[in-house]
Amino acid sequence: MNRVSGIDPNMDREQQREIQSIRRQLQQRYPLKDKTLSLAGRDWKISMVLDQDALVDRVETEADLEYFPYGMVLWASGVALAEHLAENPALAYRRRVLEIGTGVGLPGLVARFLGAETAQTDFLKHALLLARLNALQNGSEGIELFLDDWRQFQHAGEYDLLIGADVLYERTVHADLLQVLRRTVKPGGAVLLTDPQRPAAFEFMDSMIAQGWTVELGSRAVCWEGEEREIALIHFRRERDISGTIRGTCP
16 A cells, blocks of 8 residues: 555556546545445445535535535445445345435445445535545446436436435425436335434435335444444335344444
């Protein structure tokens, strides 16, 4: 490992150049840090912004607020979703998986590692750059990335499983998200979302039930930033019991 750049010297030179180029672009705007996580029997080097305050400091215009880059932070919900996939690899193996609100992109990386044909989408270009950076750093190739907005969603692909972490906080886009799910999830397919138990998430769940979706609600406790965080696991359509709470271990 190159101690200065953090790049594996055995990596293809073109990939090394791409990593360096993306880092330069992102670091002009965001204070990126690296964190190592152990999931699915391996370590993952994940680049991210460590906390929301670092993003708030860079807000200068109303547009910055409207397109606030929450996805540049790795949230506990993302870790919970990635851990759940790692412990239930059949959810992803040989499936077409779409991660929405990708940001850092850890759940999608784990899905790809488990054998999924994976796509990741976000409505912010920098978020997709960060997802690409994390894919390159972890040797994850073959992930499709596309820029799209739920409010004017253009993507025409269909998927066996749609995943998303912490994507339900904004009530004003719930109706748009419902339309995205109808368009992208195959008949008999599934949706798996995680959320830090905000009221808005349960309101969305009720909306899905009203639209005829089968919903199963579970929870998972993850250790994050030295604290145990309780994360809701909301599973739509698939006949699989994820009820009950799975406990992590906080040191």
